[in-house]
Amino acid sequence: MRADRLELVRQVPGFMPAEEGLALHEAGLEAAALGPLLEIGSWCGTSAVYLGDAAEQVGSVLFCVDHHRGSEENQAGWEHHDPSLVDSRTGRIDTLPRFRHTIEDAGLEATVVAVVGESTVVAGHWQTRLGMVFIDGGHGRHPAHADYEAWAPLVVAGGLLAIHDVFEDPSEGGRPPYEIWCRAVASESFEPLDEAGCGSLRLLRRAGTGC
Ligand code: MG
Numbered sequence: 423m424r425a426d427r428l429e430l431v432r433q434v435p436g437f438m439p440a441e442e443g444l445a446l447h448e449a450g451l452e453a454a455a456l457g458p459l460l461e462i463g464s465w466c467g468t469s470a471v472y473l474g475d476a477a478e479q480v481g482s483v484l485f486c487v488d489h490h491r492g493s494e495e496n497q498a499g500w501e502h503h504d505p506s507l508v509d510s511r512t513g514r515i516d517t518l519p520r521f522r523h524t525i526e527d528a529g530l531e532a533t534v535v536a537v538v539g540e541s542t543v544v545a546g547h548w549q550t551r552l553g554m555v556f557i558d559g560g561h562g563r564h565p566a567h568a569d570y571e572a573w574a575p576l577v578v579a580g581g582l583l584a585i586h587d588v589f590e591d592p593s594e595g596g597r598p599p600y601e602i603w604c605r606a607v608a609s610e611s612f613e614p615l616d617e618a619g620c621g622s623l624r625l626l627r628r629a630g631t632g633c
Pocket of ligand 1: 437558
C-alpha cells in the first residue's frame with residue numbers, strides 16, 4: 423500500500439481502523455485478480471482507498487456503491503452523526519463531495535468508480551460478476567440482509583465476500599452484520615477464511631472453481 427495513501431486515510435473521517443483496512447487491502451489484492459472489486463457503503467472513502475490501491479496494483483477497478491445520504495446511525499441525534507457532512511442547502515447528509523476529494527487526493531480516479539444510489543436498486547440491474555464484495559452499508563436489520571441477498575450471489579467462484587462490523591458479542595455492536603456473517607457461514611456457497619478475522623472484519627471465500 424502506498425505510504426502517501428496510508429497517510430491520507432488517517433485524515434479522512436471514517437470507521438475503519440488501519441489494521442482492518444490493511445487486511446482488506448490484502449484480500450483485495452488477491453480477489454482483484456478474479457474480477458472487479460465492489461464495496462457497499464463508502465461514506466468518505468477510507469475503505470475505498472485501501473481497496474482502490476489493491477485494485478490499481480492488479481490493473482482492476484473498484485466500484486463504490488453508496489447513496490451518500492448516510493445510514494440511520496449517521497442521522498442527526500444518532501451516535502455517528504457528523505454535522506460537517508450536512509448539505510446546508512437541504513439539511514441532509516451528503517458525503518459524496520468529501521468522498522470525491524478523498525479519491526482525487528489519493529490519485530485513484532482512474533481506478534475507483536462511484537456508483538451513487540440505493541445498493542439494492544443498483545444490484546437489481548447489475549450483470550458483472552465480482553472478484554470481491556465488501557458489505558459495509560446500512561447496519562440496520564433490513565439494509566444489511568438486503569445487501570447480503572443482493573450482492574453475495576455476484577461473487578465469482580474463488581472470490582471473496584467481506585463483511586465489516588461483525589461483533590459476536592452483542593455488547594460491542596449491532597446484530598445485523600453478525601447475522602449476515604452467520605448466514606454466509608451456514609450457506610453452502612461460502613467458506614470462512616479465518617474465523618478470527620481482523621477486528622470486526624470477516625472474510626469468506628465463494629465455493630467452487632471457475633465461474
Ligand atoms: Mg463499517
